[in-house]
Amino acid sequence: MTAPVEEDVKVGFGRMRRVEDARFIRGRGTYVDDVQLPGMLHLAILRSPYAHAKIVSIDTSAAEAHPKVKAVVTGATLDSLGLAWMPTISYDTQAVLATDKVRFQGQEVAFVVAEDRYSARDALELIEVEYEPLPVIADAKTALDPGAPVIRDDKEGKADNHIYDWQAGDKDKTDAAFAAADVVVSEEILYPRVHPAPLETCGSVAHLDKATGKLTVWTTTQAPHAHRTLYAIVAGLPEQKIRIISPDIGGGFGGKVGIYPGYVLAVVGTIVTGKPVKWMEDRSENLVSTAFARDYHMTGEIAATADGKILGLKVNVLADHGAFNGVAQPTKYPAGFFHIFTGSYDYGAAWCNVTAVYTNKAPGGVAYACSFRITEAVYLVERMIDALAAKLDMDPAELRLRNFIQEDQFPYTTPTGWTYDSGNYPVTMRKAMEIAGYEKLREEQRAQRERWAAGDRSGTLTGVGISFFTEGVGAGPRKHMDILGLGMADGAELRVHPTGKAVLRLSCQSQGQGHETTFAQIVSHELGIPTLDIEVVHGDTDQTPFGLGTYGSRSTPVSGGATAVVARKVRDRAKLVAAAMLEVSHEDLEWEQGRWFVKGDPEQGKTIAEIAMAAHGALELPEGVEGHLDATCVYNPPDLTYPFGAYIAVVDVDPGTGVVKVRRFIAVDDCGTRINPMIVEGQIHGGLADGIGMALMQVMAFDTDGNHLGSSFMDYLLPTSLECPSWELGETVTPSPHHPIGAKGVGESATVGSPAAIVNAVLDALKPWDVTHADMPLTPANVWSLTQGRPLRT
Ligand code: CDP
Incomplete structure (x- = not known):
């Protein structure tokens, strides 16, 4: 339960209401679509109605004749400028505008710049495109079939749809562990294609000032500095003449990390017309063409002894990457951090293979509220643990408790090479069980099942599902990680x-x-300056130091580290100034929040404000202090941080209709030191709602022709308060030993951890039918069909 805000903490860590909300709740935020510039034109994109088709011809003459149209540009025009293709975040190429053929429904084919948004959209309808439809790969499982149409025939010598095979772990050791096991359980598990679906769609306002040569782009990006560098490299523009402004952003969730063709087209639009150009997607464009997430077809196998000691885990993944490989991941890890799939358990052997393929779907594979494929990994292991518990006829909580990594094993290195920083999993698990009243819930369930077995089949069935996750967040240490060659330190x-x-x-x-x-x-915690006296500037490359942006819950682990370190630099400098002011040696000073004072004489001290004034004033400054207290820092994290949590979902399933109601959801999160517990809880609430969406409602579906079946919020369902219970939150605090303030990231924990708890709960409710697995989303129709034709265990 969320505690009410009694009083906002004034200094340092603690609950306080968000300062940015003063403008948001008054409708005074400034989003990209709020940007209005004199003479601004509007850009609209013509998209392919086909998933796979040759472009025979494009006739733009009628659109060009429209009185309000200023420019019409096709792939052929971009090709002549060498701009028809751009690199993706995964070292692939992607068409900015299609030239030879279209490869997914909704792909960018041409654009119009007009005096207003309506005319630009009208003019799209005047463009005549002749397509020659080609056979479509809509199912990743058919992508590698002999004779399958080759989607990426633009790549010289490419004769199939294979992208990569990637392995992690020790196969021989894992095979040996399996050979020695009493029990092996396997499951086919799909993590379906979903979409980050931020409420604000993607857009840009690009303005090339021909007089100064400066290109300013207001854009919906989670990584403004990376965008600046990539524009410079790809378009050959001088980087100092590019300014990326990422104003208020209406949700990113990983979907606003990469560069979409629309962003590039807005830049082309301003170059071609000499005017500022705005491009703003509508909802359908966002759902159809911007980056999807997940789409992992996984085969998991888990091996254990008869008494429930896990010995090993194997996974084979077929990853559907769509038409261009635009997966978000650090360069070294083509499947992101998927190989963290060993989870929170201590066993010696694990191995995975990931095979990625092209299909005729939108590109993506972004880390939607997830640290690079960790959501898929957590879902896999947490489903496998439950499948094993069912096979062993063991309580899933008991199985987890028996196999957890123990407190004294940290730092713990997993069989696939990750080093978890800190944790105390049994305590967190038991806390969640206590809040849930776990034993009582099981008793309720036993009584209910006995009633069913005796023939009274009225009412719903209770399911209790557990998920215990460990995430690796805070990408990342430069020694391990870069994106397109850019190291992941933050300034x-x-x-x-x-x-x-x-x-x-x-x-x-x-x-x-x-x-x-x-x-x-x-900063307030480190220096004692009241929080409201500190202004945070972000999202403008001309005003902020270089860094790789916000995604994968990396802000607190990386930029949070940078912030603590830079504040400590200021504090150290303030110490020298205070020593000069107090005419003592700096070694004789001691710090308490907000002031330096003389050891043993606390009355003799100077506050940070007094020191700041003196540093700017006439005081003769000591060596090492040139004038003021200002400092800079680049923080290269030593490792990822590893938040974790125990989630328990309680659901009521109506087998007659398949309707699932989430009655209760208990979430005990451990993200180390909590800077603002109220914001942490808000992050968890949002992530849990996301989990309900994915587990019960959402999927980006396609028909066999590659037509998108969910291009509006009428079909792609977002969870609302109606589907969400009143969340029951708890916490444990295990600080990260290597983070300056002991904080771990939290933004995505709940999205990562919650789907497995809900699915496990639904399958637990359906245990009388011995259903061992069902793929998300567990819509009423899907749940209802699970029990049809199956005998009921009595
Ligand atoms: O990178 P992103 O901001 O999405 O994720 P995060 O670093 O997990 O932070 C999400 C929000 O929660 C930020 O406002 C953090 O400062 C806050 N947070 C916190 O108060 N305490 C933590 N231990 C972790 C995050």
Whole structure:
């Protein structure tokens, strides 16, 4: 249960209402679509109605004749400028505008720039495109069939739809563990294609000022600095002349990390017309063409002894990457961090193979509220544990408790090479069980099942599902990680003004997570300056230091580290100034929040505000202090941080209709030190709602012709308060030993951990039918069909 805010904490960590909400609740946020520039034109994109078709011809003459149209551009025009293709985040290429053929429904074919949005859209209908339809691969399982149509025939010598095979772990050791096992359980598990579906769609306003040569782009990006560098490299523009402004962002969830053709087209539009150009997607365009997530077809096998000691886990994945490989991942890991699939358990052997293929679907594979494929990994292991528990006829909580990594094993290195920083899993698990009243729930369930077995089949069936997740967040250490060659360290700059007020400039960028509050709280914690006296500047490459942006819950682990370190640099400098002011040696000073004082004489001290004024004033400054207290820092994290949590879902399933109601949801999260517990809880609430969406409602479905079947919120269902119970939250706090303030990321924990709890709960309710697995989404129709024709165990 969320505690009410009694009083906002003024200094340091604690509950306080978000400072940014003062503008959001008044409707005073500035989003990309709010940007209006004099003479601004509007861009609209013509998209392919086919999933796979040759472009025979394009006639733009009627559109060009439209009185309000300023430019019509096709792939052929871009080709002549060498701009028809762009690199993806995964070292593949993607068509900016199709030239030879279209490869997914909704692909960009041409664009129009017009005086207003309506005319631009009208003119799209005047463009005549002749297509020659080609056979379609809509099912990843057929992508490698002999004779399958080759989707990427633009790539020289490409004769199939294979992208990569990638392995992690030790196959021989894992095979040996399986050979020695009493029990082996296997399951085919699909994590369906879903979409981040932020409420704000993607868009850009691009303005090339021909007089100064400066290109300014207001854009919906989670990684403004990376976008700047990529525009410079790809388009050959001088980087110092590019300014990316990422204003208020209406949700990113991983979907606004990469560069979409629309962003590039807005830049082309301003270059071609010499005017500012705005491009803003509509909802359907966003769902159909921007990056999907998941789409992992997994075969899991788990091996154990008869008494439930897990010995090993194997996974084979067929990954559907769509028509271009635009998966978000650090360069070294083509399948992201999927090989963290060993989960929270201590066993010696694990192995995975991931095979990625092209299909005629939109590209993507983004880390939707997830640290690079960790959601798929957690879902896999947590489903496999439940499948094993069912086979052994063991309580799933008991099986987990028996196999957890123990507190004294941290730092713990997994069989696939990850080193978890800290944890105390049994305590977190038991806390969740206590909040849930686990034993009582099982008793209720036993009584209900006995009633059913005796023939009274009225009412719903209770299911209790557990998921225990460990995530790796905070990408990442430069020694292991880069994206397209850009290392993943983050920058922070801190200025302390003469009056003791401060400005923090960050390389990461909030999309609604409350950074303007929490990052100010970190400075406040380190320096004692009241949080409201600290302004956070972010999302503007001209005003902030370089860094790789916000996704994968990396802001707190990386930029949060940078913020603490830069504040400590200021504090160290303030110490020298305070020593000069107090005419003592700096070694004789001691710190308490907000001031340096003389050891043994606490009355003799100077506050940070007094020190800041002196540093800017006439005081003769000591060596090492040139003038003010300002400092900069680049933080290269030593490792990822590993938040974890125990989730328990209680559902009521009506076998007659297949309707699932989530009655209760208990979430005990451990993200180390909590900077602002209220914001942490908000992040968890949002992620849990996301989990209900994925588990029960959402899928990006396609027909055999590659037609998208969910291009509006009428078909692609977002969870609302009606589907969500009143969340029951708990916490444990196990600080990260290597993070400056002991904090781990949390933004995505709940999205990562919750789907498995809900699916496990539904399958638990259906145990009398011995259903061992069912794929998401567990819609009423899907749940109802699970029991049809199956004998009921009595
Ligand atoms: O990268 P992103 O901001 O999406 O994720 P995060 O680093 O997990 O942070 C989400 C929000 O929760 C931010 O406002 C954080 O500062 C806050 N947070 C916190 O207060 N305490 C933590 N231990 C972790 C995050």
